[in-house]
Amino acid sequence: VSGGELARILAGPPPGVLPLMGGFPDVSTFAAGEIAELTAQVLRDEAAVALQYAPVSGVPAFREYLLDRQAHLQGRRPAPEELLVTSGGMECLTLAAQVLAQPGDTVLVEGPTYLGALLALQAHGVVAEAVPMDDDGLDVDALAQRLADGPRPAMVYVIPDGQNPTGRTLAGPRRQALVDVCREHGVLLVEDVAYRELVHDGEPLPSLWSLAPDGVLQAGTFSKVFTPGVRLGWAVGPADAIARLAEAKGTSDQCASALAQLLVTAYGRGGHFGTRLPDARALYARRWHAFDAALRDAMPDGVTWTVPTAGFFTWLTLPEGLDALALRDRAVEHGVAYVPGVAFHCDDGGTRDMRLSFSQLGEQDLARAAGLLADVVREAA
Numbered sequence: 001v002s003g004g005e006l007a008r009i010l011a012g013p014p015p016g017v018l019p020l021m022g023g024f025p026d027v028s029t030f031a032a033g034e035i036a037e038l039t040a041q042v043l044r045d046e047a048a049v050a051l052q053y054a055p056v057s058g059v060p061a062f063r064e065y066l067l068d069r070q071a072h073l074q075g076r077r078p079a080p081e082e083l084l085v086t087s088g089g090m091e092c093l094t095l096a097a098q099v100l101a102q103p104g105d106t107v108l109v110e111g112p113t114y115l116g117a118l119l120a121l122q123a124h125g126v127v128a129e130a131v132p133m134d135d136d137g138l139d140v141d142a143l144a145q146r147l148a149d150g151p152r153p154a155m156v157y158v159i160p161d162g163q164n165p166t167g168r169t170l171a172g173p174r175r176q177a178l179v180d181v182c183r184e185h186g187v188l189l190v191e192d193v194a195y196r197e198l199v200h201d202g203e204p205l206p207s208l209w210s211l212a213p214d215g216v217l218q219a220g221t222f223s224k225v226f227t228p229g230v231r232l233g234w235a236v237g238p239a240d241a242i243a244r245l246a247e248a249k250g251t252s253d254q255c256a257s258a259l260a261q262l263l264v265t266a267y268g269r270g271g272h273f274g275t276r277l278p279d280a281r282a283l284y285a286r287r288w289h290a291f292d293a294a295l296r297d298a299m300p301d302g303v304t305w306t307v308p309t310a311g312f313f314t315w316l317t318l319p320e321g322l323d324a325l326a327l328r329d330r331a332v333e334h335g336v337a338y339v340p341g342v343a344f345h346c347d348d349g350g351t352r353d354m355r356l357s358f359s360q361l362g363e364q365d366l367a368r369a370a371g372l373l374a375d376v377v378r379e380a381a
């Protein structure tokens with residue numbers, strides 16, 4: 001996997017090209033008005049904390065808020081030593097790769113999985129090995145077989161809800177089976193819940209951490225439900241793992257932004273997640289349905305795609321003989337940009353696949369993007 005692909009995603013496509021690329025929240029979900037007011041309030045009332053260095057483990061008021069939030073949303077309040085404030089979900093994955101695995105160790109991941117996680121493992125000399133998925137998420141039977149037959153991995157990394165890049169959600173019955181098999185083999189499960197609060201309709205399934213708090217390290221983020229502008233997230237999990245992450249954080253950024261922590265505390269305590277998140281969920285649900293309908297109208301036979309019930313992504317598979325990486329430049333010339341599937345694989349998979357994000361475009365632009373992409377596929381077929 002290549003860091004160049006990540007830089008390309010973060011930079012966005014050239015002007016005028018419709019972006020189906022990044023896992024970027026829609027700008028309309030950013031509560032700029034509330035953020036302006038609450039930032040002014042925090043600076044008026046708590047400047048000495050907000051503008052100062054913070055404890056490695058997080059600002060006390062934010063930690064208290066996160067403990068309550070975890071209890072409210074996931075049905076269990078972590079002990080204080082089971083929580084670390086992080087500078088986004090990505091930092092948690094980096095710290096985990098750094099201290100919970102040794103160079104040369106293997107970590108089992110979903111095939112395909114989040115590019116940032118693959119890069120973090122690679123950067124620390126850790127070998128990622130894919131376990132297959134199907135429409136219900138990770139194939140837990142295949143994982144059990146691998147754990148029974150092969151050498152013990154340092155961790156198993158999964159994204160159970162609205163997975164990046166496939167959009168799939170791990171089915172309810174598989175969740176208990178997954179935590180059971182990891183417990184049986186004494187393997188730490190790392191659960192990335194980046195899209196958990198963006199279930200399009202209804203309630204999320206139980207988190208893996210809530211099923212096995214002693215065996216699961218959860219990486220969470222405020223990027224998708226608040227704004228990536230704050231670079232704020234959390235790690236909850238076994239106290240010994242959290243202590244090791246905290247020690248490593250002491251030599252990365254030492255502490256997450258105190259201003260951001262107090263801002264999210266004020267936003268959350270003020271009830272703003274409760275008022276704004278339902279609108280964001282409905283927005284992404286509407287966009288998905290519009291995009292799905294447009295793909296069905298436009299795409300030639302033999303093209304398939306996943307049906308997400310959470311998050312930002314669908315995973316589209318081209319007919320035999322077509323290569324999504326080779327078609328990328330032609331798609332950009334046609335005015336639409338996606339991420340080729342090979343970017344999310346640690347093996348040679350994904351050549352016929354592409355990740356399409358429907359989070360950033362309105363319904364009309366999504367329909368245009370689907371049409372342009374279908375033209376590219378038809379010309380190449």
Ligand SMILES: Cc1ncc(COP(=O)(O)O)c(C=O)c1O
Nearest residue numbers: 023088089090114164194221223
């Ligand atoms: C699955 C997954 N995990 C983690 C992250 C990182 O998020 P953050 O912005 O909090 O670092 C992302 C962002 O795209 C993601 O898709």
